[in-house]
Amino acid sequence: MKKICSILMLSLILVLSITVVVSAHFQMILPSDDIVMQGDKREINLDLIFTHPMAASHTMDMKKPQKFGVLHKGNKKNLLNTLKSTKIMNGKAFETSYQLRGFGDFVFYLEPAPYWESADEVYITQYTKVVVNSMGVTSDWDKEVGMKAEIVPLTRPYGLWTNNIFKGVVKKNGKPVPYAEIEVEYFNEGKFPKLKGDEVTKLPNAAYTSQTIKADKNGVFTYAMPKSGWWGFAALMKGKPIDGKDHELGAVMWVKTKNMK
Numbered sequence: 391m392k393k394i395c396s397i398l399m400l401s402l403i404l405v406l407s408i409t410v411v412v413s414a415h416f417q418m419i420l421p422s423d424d425i426v427m428q429g430d431k432r433e434i435n436l437d438l439i440f441t442h443p444m445a446a447s448h449t450m451d452m453k454k455p456q457k458f459g460v461l462h463k464g465n466k467k468n469l470l471n472t473l474k475s476t477k478i479m480n481g482k483a484f485e486t487s488y489q490l491r492g493f494g495d496f497v498f499y500l501e502p503a504p505y506w507e508s509a510d511e512v513y514i515t516q517y518t519k520v521v522v523n524s525m526g527v528t529s530d531w532d533k534e535v536g537m538k539a540e541i542v543p544l545t546r547p548y549g550l551w552t553n554n555i556f557k558g559v560v561k562k563n564g565k566p567v568p569y570a571e572i573e574v575e576y577f578n579e580g581k582f583p584k585l586k587g588d589e590v591t592k593l594p595n596a597a598y599t600s601q602t603i604k605a606d607k608n609g610v611f612t613y614a615m616p617k618s619g620w621w622g623f624a625a626l627m628k629g630k631p632i633d634g635k636d637h638e639l640g641a642v643m644w645v646k647t648k649n650m651k
Contacts, residue, residue, distance in 0.1 A: 414573045414600045415450070415507070416443050416622045417516035417642050419498050424548045424646045425523045426490055434522060438473070438484040438500060443622055444591070444599045446581030449481025453503035460488065461497040463529055469498075479582065494529030496522045501537060504632055513632045515539075516624065516640030521547045538563060539641035541623060544610065547645040556645055557612045559605070560625040566609030570625045574601040574613055577620035577644075591617070618649045 422435040438458070441449040458470045473484040490496060498520050504513040517537040521530075531546050544557040560570040580590035593599060605611040605625070615621045622644050629637035 414442065414575055414624065415505075415514055415516070415640075416441060416573075416575055416624055417500065417502055417518045417640065418443065418577070418622065418644065419500055419518050419520045420577070420620065420644070421498070421520060421522050424521070425526070427525060432491075433487050433489050435487050436485065436498065437476075437478065438486075438502075439478050439481070440483070440502065440505060440516075441479070441481065442575075442599075443577040443620075444575045444593070446479070446578050449479040449483065450505060451482040452484060452505070453482075455484070455500055455502045457499070457501035458484075458486075459499055461499065461530055461533060461535055462492070463494055464533070466535075490522070490524045493525040493527035494523070495527075495531045496524065497530050497533065497535060498522065499535045499537065504637065506635075512636040512638050513629075514638045514640065515629065516642045518640075518642040518644070520644040523548045534561070534564070536564070537641075538629075539625070539627060539639040541625060541641045541643040543643065543645075547643065550615070550645060550647045551650045552618045552647045553614055553616060554647060555612050555614045556621070556623070557610065558623065558643065560609045560611065560627075560641055562627055562639070562641070567605065567625065567627055568607045568609055570605040570609055570611070570627060572603050572605065572611050572613075573624045573626065574603060575599070575622050575624075576617060577622065579619060615645075615647045618647050620644055620646050 418439040420437040459468045472486040476485045500518045504515045517539045540561050541558045560567045578591050625641040627639050629639035
């Protein structure tokens with residue numbers, strides 16, 4: 391009996407270990423839309439969630455972010471005090487709304503508080519961006535916010551068709567990161583009831599949860615997105631230790647694709 395219990399415990403540990411590997415952590419800034427045109431509602435809603443977007447296994451508790459703001463026509467605006475605490479899948483998250491005034495690109499950016507992942511004994515900080523466009527006028531989509539870890543898009547990150555290629559450069563402290571490793575996940579919106587998603591994407595097996603790609607020697611990566619919806623790119627790199635513990639920095643960017651009819 392003792393031997394059987396040991397085998398069962400070992401199997402459980404193995405399953406949990408595999409789950410950790412294939413279910414990547416992703417910080418999200420999820421806007422209600424990525425493009426607002428004439429006649430559309432000018433106020434957008436934004437959800438800030440720290441989760442496993444494809445597996446939707448659970449949502450981690452977020453502490454109040456260090457920074458949250460928007461870059462528009464070269465000017466930054468602090469939106470930290472607009473955030474309201476909420477719950478998504480029993481995890482602490484944040485939400486806000488923003489009135490788009492004027493034309494051009496609105497680059498929303500987030501520096502979350504470091505998250506302690508006890509399973510890996512590591513702190514995680516994922517610097518995250520998403521771009522919302524107003525009226526199809528381009529302005530700031532390729533501008534750098536100036537975060538410690540950042541994906542600077544080389545492809546305009548909105549108005550994308552399914553199967554378009556997204557291209558970006560991974561930077562740390564403003565410098566490209568050669569051969570950076572990037573995790574890619576699809577936001578399986580149908581598994582998040584609060585967000586009113588309809589379709590649930592089913593996976594053949596756990597290996598399909600996250601895709602892993604690498605940047606070239608100049609820190610540049612490319613990826614073709616095979617399905618309509620939100621796609622997250624998380625470039626992972628080493629940060630300075632916190633309280634003597636390892637610290638993982640992430641540069642995260644979200645883009646949305648739509649099917650061509």
